[in-house]
Amino acid sequence: MMIVLSEFDSHRQRYAGSKMAHLKVTLVYEVGAVRQNYNRQTLDGLLGNAVCREAMRGMDLPTVADCYDVPLPLRCLWRNEHGWPLWAASYFWPEGEMARGNVVFHKRAIMGHWSAGRGKDKKLTLNKAAGPHKEKRVPVPVEASATGRYVAYCVGDADAIAELLEHFKMVSGRRNVGLGAVDHFEIEQVGEKNVLVEGEVLSRAVPAGAVRLLSPYNPVDEPWPAVGWTPPQWKPTLFSSGWPAGAMLEIDFYEAA
Numbered sequence: 178m179m180i181v182l183s184e185f186d187s188h189r190q191r192y193a194g195s196k197m198a199h200l201k202v203t204l205v206y207e208v209g210a211v212r213q214n215y216n217r218q219t220l221d222g223l224l225g226n227a228v229c230r231e232a233m234r235g236m237d238l239p240t241v242a243d244c245y246d247v248p249l250p251l252r253c254l255w256r257n258e259h260g261w262p263l264w265a266a267s268y269f270w271p272e273g274e275m276a277r278g279n280v281v282f283h284k285r286a287i288m289g290h291w292s293a294g295r296g297k298d299k300k301l302t303l304n305k306a307a308g309p310h311k312e313k314r315v316p317v318p319v320e321a322s323a324t325g326r327y328v329a330y331c332v333g334d335a336d337a338i339a340e341l342l343e344h345f346k347m348v349s350g351r352r353n354v355g356l357g358a359v360d361h362f363e364i365e366q367v368g369e370k371n372v373l374v375e376g377e378v379l380s381r382a383v384p385a386g387a388v389r390l391l392s393p394y395n396p397v398d399e400p401w402p403a404v405g406w407t408p409p410q411w412k413p414t415l416f417s418s419g420w421p422a423g424a425m426l427e428i429d430f431y432e433a434a
Contacts, residue, residue, distance in 0.1 A: 279319065398420070
């Protein structure tokens with residue numbers, strides 16, 4: 178079952194009467210910025226993070242296996258038998274051509290006077306060839322859009338979304354070493370569309386139980402045994418059978434007719 182906390186009551190009341198519209202949300206990185214490309218950035222994940230920051234006032238939520246009821250200024254398309262929500266929000270996808278590569282970080286030994294013991298010669302010594310102080314080169318895969326812009330689509334409250342996105346100055350993994358510096362976000366109203374589908378692929382992860390929402394499209398492949406589809410998408414206990422973002426789709430011409 179969903180875990181309901183009173184700390185989120187004010188946000189729950191605030192979003193109860195939200196005016197929903199089809200929106201295009203553009204994440205614009207600073208010139209020259211790159212992001213870690215292990216996973217696509219999720220719009221509902223960002224908004225959930227911001228709501229938790231505000232509601233918990235910087236404190237972490239207790240670690241549990243179940244899902245917290247975190248209200249978002251987005252339309253909820255579907256809930257599973259446990260009440261976990263599928264929000265009407267795609268992931269962020271690059272606009273224009275992509276460049277991919279690696280950034281290599283150097284893990285160097287810390288200063289000897291902080292950690293080393295004294296040898297027989299009374300000098301500070303560090304073993305840099307092995308052990309905890311061994312110097313390492315750590316390659317991190319990164320990517321960048323040619324325009325520096327990443328686009329997501331959603332159905333939600335533009336003003337509330339803009340307010341929550343003000344929390345983010347960095348959007349990427351490895352923010353502590355400068356990846357993902359954000360210049361600004363842009364939000365504009367667009368025509369109606371299925372935010373789960375982009376062209377002939379899924380624009381976000383979708384659980385198997387919600388496959389009807391893709392009509393008139395159907396996934397080409399069988400569902401994966403475990404995908405993260407509801408915030409926080411990285412939490413293994415919330416994984417379930419479904420299709421990841423980017424999964425190929427085929428149109429059912431009988432349904433489309």
